Amino acid sequence: MTSITRRPLSQRTLTRRSLTLGLGAAATFTAVSPPAAVEAAARTAAALPTIASRKVGAIEVTAISDGFMDVPFGVFTGAPAAEVEAAFAARFARRPNGMHQMGFTVWLIDDGERLVLIDSGFASVGGPTTGRLMTALAAIGVEPQAISAVLITHMHADHISGLVIAGRPAFPNAEVFVHRDDVTYFTDPVRARAAPELLKSSFDAAARVVTSVPRLQRFDRERALTRAISIVDLRGHTPGHSGYRIADGGESLLIVGDALFHPALHPARTDIGIAFEPDPAAAAAMRQRLFPQAAEERALIAATHMPFPGIGRIVRDSGQLTWAPADWELG
Numbered sequence: 001m002t003s004i005t006r007r008p009l010s011q012r013t014l015t016r017r018s019l020t021l022g023l024g025a026a027a028t029f030t031a032v033s034p035p036a037a038v039e040a041a042a043r044t045a046a047a048l049p050t051i052a053s054r055k056v057g058a059i060e061v062t063a064i065s066d067g068f069m070d071v072p073f074g075v076f077t078g079a080p081a082a083e084v085e086a087a088f089a090a091r092f093a094r095r096p097n098g099m100h101q102m103g104f105t106v107w108l109i110d111d112g113e114r115l116v117l118i119d120s121g122f123a124s125v126g127g128p129t130t131g132r133l134m135t136a137l138a139a140i141g142v143e144p145q146a147i148s149a150v151l152i153t154h155m156h157a158d159h160i161s162g163l164v165i166a167g168r169p170a171f172p173n174a175e176v177f178v179h180r181d182d183v184t185y186f187t188d189p190v191r192a193r194a195a196p197e198l199l200k201s202s203f204d205a206a207a208r209v210v211t212s213v214p215r216l217q218r219f220d221r222e223r224a225l226t227r228a229i230s231i232v233d234l235r236g237h238t239p240g241h242s243g244y245r246i247a248d249g250g251e252s253l254l255i256v257g258d259a260l261f262h263p264a265l266h267p268a269r270t271d272i273g274i275a276f277e278p279d280p281a282a283a284a285a286m287r288q289r290l291f292p293q294a295a296e297e298r299a300l301i302a303a304t305h306m307p308f309p310g311i312g313r314i315v316r317d318s319g320q321l322t323w324a325p326a327d328w329e330l331g
């Protein structure tokens with residue numbers, strides 16, 4: 001049985017150097033004309049990564065925004081686009097361009113012995129507003145070589161494209177863990193040829209992963225990967241869609257990938273999914289099982305596409321399941 005390799009501490013280079021320098025530079029009081037100051041501030045803001053860290057026991061979990069993409073409301077299934085749009089508008093989440101801004105969050109887990117990524121983002125496959133992971137890692141002093149493992153929730157393009165950049169593994173020392181059923185599904189040549197347009201990038205990305213990632217570990221079932229990280233069966237969104245539970249010191253965080261998309265839809269509507277789901281009934285069944293269970297367990301949850309940093313809980317309010325974002329913790 002394969003578990004995640006431990007790497008010597010000397011390979012870990014977690015510093016906050018870049019961020020500190022950036023803030024220091026912004027804090028000087030040089031006299032400049034307002035337009036130049038505004039321009040400089042805009043450049044600085046664009047260059048800074050969007051990250052948020054919190055502790056789960058002694059483990060540091062950092063949410064990193066890989067970027068975003070505007071998506072039409074018609075991409076959601078199970079309800080008419082107008083009904084979905086109204087639900088977003090009621091939460092002030094309908095953009096002026098008539099679309100939903102979907103974010104992509106990647107998670108960095110630092111357990112003191114190793115650095116582990118959950119998913120790898122969209123890279124440039126999602127266009128100019130995605131693929132910020134590598135810049136963000138550089139900004140917090142994490143070299144790609146220091147990543148011990150990448151745990152994949154599923155093989156859609158927005159989760160695996162960052163594994164292979166320009167034909168080479170982006171994290172050369174990492175073992176990449178993914179459910180066997182997703183590998184089988186997304187590398188099936190017959191399915192790849194018959195895939196609808198919006199799924200083609202996922203089949204292409206999966207082909208790049210199996211060709212270029214040297215240490216791909218396919219798993220079949222729930223099990224522990226380290227003392228603190230274990231696989232959770234969340235099949236439904238894709239054939240091998242998986243969650244990861246981070247647990248330490250009596251606290252835990254369940255990273256659920258694409259089980260929830262936005263508070264306008266989830267957890268209230270388990271019948272609403274997304275057009276990328278090959279088996280909508282299986283996806284709905286996963287949501288029907290997970291949402292009440294998570295509410296019962298009062299589980300802290302992280303989801304890729306929920307508004308950044310995507311961490312919160314499913315709570316029961318007057319018989320209805322709703323999303324309660326986790327309060328920001330300082331220090």
Ligand SMILES: [Zn+2]
Pocket residue numbers: 156158159258304305
């Ligand atoms: Zn996704």
